[in-house]
Amino acid sequence: MTDTRLDIIAIGNAIVDVIAQADDAFIASEGIAKGSMRLIDTDVATSLYGRMAPGLEASGGSAANTAAGAAALGARCAFIGQVAKDQLGDVFAHDIRALGVGFDTPARDAEPPTARCLILVTPDGQRTMNTYLGASQYLPAAALDADLIASAAILYLEGYLWDPAEPRAAMREAIAIARNAGRKVAFTLSDAFCIERHRDDFNALIANGDIDILFANEAEILSLNQTDDFDVAVAATAGKVECLVVTRSERGAIAIQQGERFAVPAAPVAKVVDTTGAGDLFAAGFLAGRAQGRTVDDSLTMGAIAAAEVISHFGARPVADIKALVAEKIG
Structure with missing residues (x-):
């Protein structure tokens, strides 16, 4: 299948x-590790929300x-993705559609409510995420x-969603659909805590050839391979996927595609205001570049531009x- 919608x-x-x-x-008074992402329950979400400074609400994930x-x-x-039939569910659906992204997943009637992430941003731009x-x-x-999955050139999955059994099964099914349609599968490791919980699963997906494009940051690729040596970690994974992309914050990013290294x-950013979404937007730039048939170098540059914009x-x-x-x- 070659035609794509x-x-x-x-x-x-x-x-x-x-x-x-x-x-x-x-951050310290809340007992949270600065710069981390933690999962919280309803009680903690309610309590922390009440103690936070006034915030900006925007669709995320x-x-x-x-x-x-x-x-x-x-x-x-x-x-x-799954939302509930509530106010935040309506906010999410409106926002993502307004940006030109198709979203037709039916909302759930039952509890629990739509997910939310309470993000604390310190003056240095670091974000500490508390996710319900x-x-x-x-x-x-x-x-x-x-049919929609089969019509897409690239299926992109986030490691954060691998934790619960129901969406994990859904993502495995989506991989099978994309594979059967001859499509590319991209996967982001999301966070070191995801890797600690699902390292065997992630390595199995990689070893089985289920992932074509793998995204990681430096901490994640080290965690995946249980080493402190960056080059060793990259070498251990790069030969198992068509393309490995690793972001390194202020040191830029690299990609290894079929044995060739790009960087x-x-x-440049005048001031780092909020690092929330930096990796997400880097992936956006890179994948958009690939979808447009651009070179690996240009796709990396698109990722860097998108990431720099979002952290400003x-x-x-x-x-x-x-x-x-x-x-x-780059034109």
Whole structure:
């Protein structure tokens, strides 16, 4: 199958982000590791929300952010994720559709409510995420649109959603659909804590050839391979996937494709305001570049541009015209 209706279809947590400023003392008083992501229950979500400073509410979720960024770069995108029939569910659906991303997953009637992520941003731009997964962890395989998945050139999956059994089964089914249709499968490891819980599963997906494009940051690729040596970690994984992309914050990013190494420096940023969504938007730029038939170098550059834009302001979705920024840089 070669004809495609979509460039990218993403599956992930459907989350509404609540982003507020906080100082290091507040982070410490809450007993949270600065810069980390932790899962919280309903009680903690309610309590922490009450103590946070006034925040900005915006639709989020890792794969949803990537779909939104790729759409802003001109890619034809859709998203599959679970919300509830509540106010935040309506907010999420409206926001992602307004960005040009198809979203038709039916909302759930039952509890729990739509997921939300309480994000504390310190003056240095570091984000500390407290995630209540809510309805997002109940995405069933029955919610998948097999024809839509088969119509997309790239299926993109987020590791964050691998934890609950129901969406994990849905993602395995989606991989099978994409594979049977001859499509590419991209996967992001999401966070070291995901790897600690599912290292065997992730390595099995890689070893079985189920992943074509793998995204990781430096900490994640080290955790996946249980080593402190970056080059060793990259070498251990690069030969098992068609393309490995590893972001390294201010040191830019690398990609290894079929044994060839590519690198890009970080795009300049006047001031880092909020690192929320940096990896998501890097993936957006890279995948949009691949969908457009660009070179690995240019796709990496698109990722760097998109990531730099999103860390220059609050929120995990682009504000500036990143398509114009890319055109200005590489045409």
